[in-house]
Amino acid sequence: MRFEMKEVNLKSLAKELDLSKSTVSRALNDNYQISIETKKRVLKLAKEWNYQLNPYARSLRIKKSKTIAVIIPEIASNFFSLVINGIEDMARSRGYQLLIYITHESNANEIQYCNLLLNGRVDGVLMSMSGEVNDLTHIEALMEHHIPVVFFDRVCEEAKTVKIITNDYESAYMGTEHLIQRGVTKIAYLGISQTYSIGKNRLKGYLDALQNNQIGIKEEYIINCANNYDENYKKVEKLLSSADRPTGVFAAVEQHALLCYNVVNKLGLTIPGDIKVIGFSNLTIAHLLNPSLTTIAQPAFEIGREAAKALFESLLKNAAPLENTEITLKSVIVEGQSTFNAAQNL
Amino acid sequence: MRFEMKEVNLKSLAKELDLSKSTVSRALNDNYQISIETKKRVLKLAKEWNYQLNPYARSLRIKKSKTIAVIIPEIASNFFSLVINGIEDMARSRGYQLLIYITHESNANEIQYCNLLLNGRVDGVLMSMSGEVNDLTHIEALMEHHIPVVFFDRVCEEAKTVKIITNDYESAYMGTEHLIQRGVTKIAYLGISQTYSIGKNRLKGYLDALQNNQIGIKEEYIINCANNYDENYKKVEKLLSSADRPTGVFAAVEQHALLCYNVVNKLGLTIPGDIKVIGFSNLTIAHLLNPSLTTIAQPAFEIGREAAKALFESLLKNAAPLENTEITLKSVIVEGQSTFNAAQNL
DNA sequence: CTGTTAGCGCTTTCAG
């Protein structure tokens, strides 16, 4: 047992073993030049003393941190939790640390965090964008500093890097058609900001599905929800109370499907009797409302893994610039299954 | 505009300003000894060049990282997401970074992560324990290294530090009585491991409520769920299919309430008609099943904030040992409200 | 195969 409070670092190990710091360092890093004998001795003592290398000293020296940042708009959403889970899975297996930044949907925060990261705290950034503005300066700054950035979900189309998305257009198209096939023709759309491709593509899928099925598009049925529950609630309540109320709803994101569910309850209507609802959402949450809601479940965990994978590939090649590509993962429509079984489909 | 690729650090700033590194450093750290004039000049250039100090160099030097670790069993759970949200809120406002470690309920992972953290990567640790084993060695190691640890939710009673919990006993008691008051006497309990206080106290609350209401305790009604969905599902299915099936269920955690919901659906029964269900859960998820499930909602966001607050207090006093205290936050029983309104109660 | 040396970028004495 070592004496208490002796600092255990390369220096103290070296002293005890009567070696130099560099030899000890090399032994610990499994350098091929070191004799097996020495390696054994070093590792033995290191273990005995429970040596843990100082990550900050190493990072300072080699200018790599084995740390990545994840910047997301919010975390108390099933989608982002699942994505983080996927990222963590990938990162941990490669010995990377995960720094979490939550912007709370604020573009200003996003910019601030990106600026913070210019100092080399992290080797790379995984990010889903926030806010309405779509200014790229802070992203470009990261890339200029040779910090690779991978986008997922709310991607920035203009950025020349890897973007991991769901097949938003197809999913929205399929989802809308799903309602149409069940005889619903008065379909409302609860949409999100069209700043990012997910907003644009989901809306387009909805519109095209209507059009290709010879269903007229009604302006009043298209609700652009803001980032304000109360406001959205009122809009939806008004819509569902109107004389010509829709009998089907397509929700572009989970929160809106849930909000819709609440409004329907409030109004004493039923799902799916009075109104059929389908929307993007993830399995553990909205699908529990099974079988009243139908869910378009995104492979959130896989999105996390894919994003991390792309980033690590770049990092392996010393932060080599990422190719400007879109990787599209498929969502599945889930109806009338248990949460657990549905999860198997992803 | 600065010339491209010039490294911007104390040295380059000092050179440009014709000052020494130390003066620049002091100016940036708002040292009182520096003349206002110099400070202005330094800050101006720092801003112009978008200087970001190297956190690793600083950490190495001052042996503090302004980083805390959060170790949780899982993240794709509403409770832990909300806790992280609270922690992040507190941490960000104090300029701390957040490192996330997910153990996936494995005690071995928990031990590994704690050992990793002995190297001083973080200034403190916030943790909810994992697994069945309750060995304290890895926790004690952290504290010996003067790294304060604060527990929340799944706390380790033996550890002499701050523990943030919900009023588990009272909540379980109230919840069970809630069912009794509605005329339910055959109440099953879907429990969790009794390794931690949350498991023990919730069970005790359930048992005492039955006892004080002169209701006999039936062994068969007490299901100790494992960490395996399929297995648990079978157990609950068997219970709810039995001749003497319960007409009420108390779920000790969200997942079990949801599982119960699925089983009930599968069996063609209804909630609350055939079976009334109440359980710990959080608002955005299970409460959407409103009004069929009744929820005991924990103040998860506040738990995160309280935990972080306690940790920062210790850090302010240079990682002073935390007092061995339990801070108990109150949960609320929520029934028949919208998610949004219910959230206001916390 | 091992040791010596320099230095990553920062803070902090100590000296003026």
Added chain:
DNA sequence: CTGAAAGCGCTAACAG
């Protein structure tokens, strides 16, 4: 009020 110098713990030439 400012500067010079040392050193945090580590890695990587370079030298032997």
